[in-house]
Amino acid sequence: MCKPSVFMVLGIATGCFWQVGEEEIEILRFLKQLGGIDAIELVFAFPQELFDFRQTREDTAFLRSKKYVSIHAPFHEVEYGKGAETKKMISTLDSLVLKIGAKHIVFHSDCIKDFSVFDNVNFVPLVENLDSKEGVKRIIMVRQVEDFLQGHKNFGFCLDIGDAMLEGINPKDFLQFRERLAEIHIHFPQGFEGKMKPHGSPSKADKKFLELAKPALSAGFPIIFEATDFFSFDKGAVEKELEIVKSLM
Ligand SMILES: [Zn+2]
Helix, strand or coil, X not given: CCCCCCCCCEEEXXXXXXHHCCCHHHXXXXXXXXXXXXXXXXXXXXXXXXXXXXCCHHHHHHHHCCCEEXXXXXXXXXXECXXXXXXXXXXXXXXXXXXXXXXXXXXXXXXXXXXXHHCCCCCEEEEECCCCCCCCCCCCCXXXXXXXXXXXXXXXXXXXXXXXXXXXXXXXXHHHHCCXXXXXXXXEEEEECCEEEEEEXXXXXXXXHHHHHHHHHCCCCCEEECCCCCCCCCHHHXXXXXXXXXXXX
């Protein structure tokens, strides 16, 4: 049942539409057509996408009209360290958060080589639990999140429900970090038992995953929809999936 709460904030990530093959700004403009969206997460997979992002005054006004706006920092072909590229990324992110009124930026911890890059920034960096990837040391388990948050007091937490379920972890186990929890990502395992993939839509997901997602979805944190199984800008199809998520909140 849907509880009528002021905390019910449902939003969508631009990353949902990476398979459409359009530029970030075009994705953002498509999102303006969607009804019932209270939050936006701008996702920059590669550093160049971040550097190329040019918003108009209308785009900025659209973002500022939302209850919650966040950014997902580059996570492909990137290393946050002492180099010039990191400097440029951090300063670009720093000015972008001020422009669009974002507070949080999600990072993948395995891309960070030097945590001092976050010493004097205008935003709160968030670490996200992920699914496992061969050859990469990622933060997946509850215990790993705990260790990370203990070691990095300036970081908040982004709970990724889909990645937790894919790894066989009950998403509600992560709610013990609610003091540090800033936002929640929702997508669903897709495919068949034994070779499940992340980032599926709820209409195609196993019912057991819909049930498992409920406690975290209704915990009162901003929810960002992150399914990526869209191949065109189909307003009706996206709104249908968002309705299902809403019914679980
Ligand atoms: Zn995520």
